[in-house]
Amino acid sequence: MAKFLIVEARFYAHLNDQLIEGARSALTSAGHEVEVLTVPGALEIPGAIALAAESERYDGFVAIGVVIRGETYHFEIVAGESARAIMALTMDGIAIGNGILTVENDAQAEVRADPARKNKGGEAAQAALALLDLRSRFAN
Ligand SMILES: Nc1c(NC[C@H](O)[C@H](O)[C@H](O)CO)[nH]c(=O)[nH]c1=O
Ligand SMILES: CC(=O)[C@@H](O)COP(=O)(O)O
Numbered sequence: 001m002a003k004f005l006i007v008e009a010r011f012y013a014h015l016n017d018q019l020i021e022g023a024r025s026a027l028t029s030a031g032h033e034v035e036v037l038t039v040p041g042a043l044e045i046p047g048a049i050a051l052a053a054e055s056e057r058y059d060g061f062v063a064i065g066v067v068i069r070g071e072t073y074h075f076e077i078v079a080g081e082s083a084r085a086i087m088a089l090t091m092d093g094i095a096i097g098n099g100i101l102t103v104e105n106d107a108q109a110e111v112r113a114d115p116a117r118k119n120k121g122g123e124a125a126q127a128a129l130a131l132l133d134l135r136s137r138f139a140n
Contacts, residue, residue: 022121046085099124
């Protein structure tokens, strides 16, 4: 059994609840333990994962959040930089699945958050499981 930390940026609570449901279901059905940590926004997720990884209490991580385009360039920063920082952490060998939605509008977010439809939370959990499996395969 492995221990996973879901780090969620709780900007849109009802969407996060669905994304977390999908991620949690994927992880617990595979026999793993799950905790959830909440941060203000997607830009805080990579730092929170880095700090949690240093504690060595968790085997893998799932980033959960929703970034919906507004009127300014801030969307590109929040969406792009959170993804870039998460990618950098995975390149350091940390098993992270990225379930941060980066969408144009609420309708796109609803479809992707819903575990019964595109289930992007579950998809991100599966990615974290795959990276953890690779790490254990290459460690031996
Ligand atoms: N607009 C969204 C944000 N913005 C907040 C940033 O993520 C960050 O918390 C702030 O810039 C302070 O450092 N975050 C989301 O997760 N989703 C958004 O749509
Ligand atoms: C993704 C964002 O940062 C966005 O929600 C902010 O909206 P705006 O660009 O209209 O300030």
